[in-house]
Amino acid sequence: MKNYQADSIRNVCVLGHGGEGKTTLTEAMLFNAGLLDRMGKVEDGSTTTDYDVEETKRHISISTAIAPFEWNNTKINLIDAPGFFDFYGEVYEAMALADSAIILCSAVSGPVVGTEKAMTMCKKAEMPRMLVINQMDKENANFEKTMESITEKFGISVVPIQLPIIEKGAFVGYVDLVNMTAKQFDGKNEKEIPVPANLQAEAEKLRESLMEAAAECDEDLMMTYLDTMELSHDELVKGINIGVLSGMLTPVSCCCAAPNIGVVTLMNNIVKLMPTANMCKARPAVNAKTGEPAEVKMGGKLAAQVMKTVADPFVGKISIFKVYSGSISAAVAPYNSNQDKSEKSGNVFMMRGNKTIPVDVVCEGDIGAMAKLQFTGTGDTLTDAAEPVKFAPIDFPQPCISLAVTAKKSGEEDKVFAGLNRLTEEDPTMRIDRNAETGDVLICGLGEMHIDVICAKLKNKFKVEAALSDPRIPYRETIRSTASAEGKHKKQSGGAGQFGVVQIKFEPLAEGDFEFVDAIVGGVVPNQFIPAVEKGLVEAMKKGVLAGYPMIGVKATLYDGKYHPVDSKEVAFKSAARLSYKAACAKASPVLIEPIYSYYITVPTDYMGDIMGDISRRRGRLIGSNQLPDGQTEIIAEAPLSEMFKYATDLRSMTQGRGSFRSEYIRYEDVPANVAQKIIENAKKDEDEEE
DSSP: OOOOOOOGGEEEEEEESSSSHHHHHHHHHHHHTTTOOSSSOOOTTTTSSSSSSHHHHSSSSSSOOEEEEETTTTTEEEOOOOSGGGHHHHHHHHHHOSEEEEEETTTTTBBBHHHHHHHHHHHHHHHHHEEEEOTTTTOHHHHHHHHHHHHHHHTTTTSSSSSEEEEETEEEEEEEEETTTTEETTTTOOOOEOOOOHHHHHHHHHHHHHHHHTTTTTTHHHHHHHHHHHHHHHHHHHHHHHHHHSSEEEEEEEOTTTTSSSSSHHHHHHHHHHHOOOOOOOOOOEETTOEEEEEEOOOSEEEEEEHHHEEEEEEEEEEEEEEEESSETTOOOOOTTTTTTEEOOOEEEEETTEEEEEEOOOOOTTTEEEESSSSTTOOOOOOOOOOEEEEEEOOOOOEEHHHHHHESSSSOOHHHHHHHHHHHHHHOOOOOEOOOOOEEEEEEEHHHHHHHHHHHHHHHSSSSSSSEEEOOOOOOOEEESSSSEEEEEOOOOOSSEEEEEEEEEEEEOSSSSEEEEEEOTSSSOOGGGGGHHHHHHHHTSOOOSSSSSBBSSSEEEEEEEETTTTTTTTHHHHHHHHHHHHHHHHHSEEEEEEEEEEEEEEEEEGGHHHHHHHHTTTTEEEEEEEEETTTTEEEEEEGGGGGOOTHHHHHHTTTOOOOOOEEEEEEEOOHHHHHHHHHHHHHHHHHHHOO
């Protein structure tokens, strides 16, 4: 593949709901570009961009993959992104690599939640986009109905540039509304035919809508249109180009990816209508030395950003980057401004699926890769050390579900955790945490399938297996009333004796976990033994009197005691303190308490009733709600962590994937008596089994 300049490069990501044909469309384009002898199939696991073992096994895309090809003297870097919500971190990487997007929508189902999400993300990122109605060959495919739904959801700025020709239920051609000509599919090629008489009126009506939308994108064009009620072909194309670049206009085309019908036309439209790499702004950046905002323009020093990392068991770590300015070659030793370290120079290449294509140089506007960069991770900036800049990081979605992870085989813990840490390099939406309170190691991700795939990758790439379980809830115990008790430790059978007696009052503490008060008068407990009493209490409180959970919120006042001038020792007073704690706290109205979290749940307003009812069923309470743009509502609620572990999965199911949430810890509250009784019984059962 030859080197292309930025004005001849299109970086385009393919977005949409799972199962809409994104990978199949990518395969068809590679075939049309002469890079494949035959098209692979998702169900056979033979496509270029679904190459991971888990992708071929599950018949879905899990990772973003790049498929560069040449078409009409243009290089198109097609970026195939997953459609399933558990892997939306990969979608963010695809969008960071791309300058524009094509969003697939099925002609059978119409725009679904994945279509909505893709459109919303593109609008938020101000990314030029084109909608493609795919699967026109399927039974019950209906372009007109799909177009009505699209207009209803996304507005009149979404306009068709093609009108399909349907004969006996088959998609046989289309009317090109830009040129007002008709094409009929003729095997691999297309032949021009007259616009069918039965479509003439509809085509003229749609072309008028397209002309109006294009005119609204430019003031001069609007004046021309108002004067003449017409735009020339060149003016129409200019208006569409301006509208696409600004996001004011979203053209809609149609095709059938699987039988490769209409895909060539789509490829031509990508070249004609989607912006070139030099037309698109670089990501926001700052001067790495001063922190001041810096504008990165083409023609300057090297400035590239790593958008994706692949952990390859054979090649090692592969860093995929996009060059905004300058170029990267084997002679360049890039400087990582995020880590303040220089990387060694190395071979540069391009990725097509999992295949590496060696190149001499990766020019500005293009996408390339390097292997075995020592210090560089996803989001890091590779730049010139003399004029270092730092690009804004990718704003990945935060993990919303956690499961406890251990090694399936005893003794392989280190291998499991080392492998998981390697996988975090290529997946910024997963996180490995250790819960200091329960001791659980938690694997955090975007959904249960996401975590399941991570464990499968661990087995495939690093040959170790992990076992998953629900995390333990960090319950606590506390007291609600005041009680006192004597603790007496006496040992005088053989050898040196041990003697210590303490009288301690225990009462609820308003703030904090533990407070110790020395109220001894007259030296009834010598000063040198008082720290031992406090230490004994601290150790004892690690285990509560109800279910063995740590005791918190306690004030302990040592007010009396006895000692022996010979037999009293620190160990005796520690033991006496423990005995006093157990006796007193059992009488001081002990209760089990649980962590309560705030939940900020964003859903379409239509789902508010269902979500509120579900929160109530989870022992939650509603705090309020806020109206958001685009028909969304934010519901604010508080709920026990124990009821919300699988909430990410349940919310997705209740809202058909439209809902999202974030959470934060706020406080501990008493567990209701009926629930607490079950927790206490289970804790005692577990303790008996351990014994």
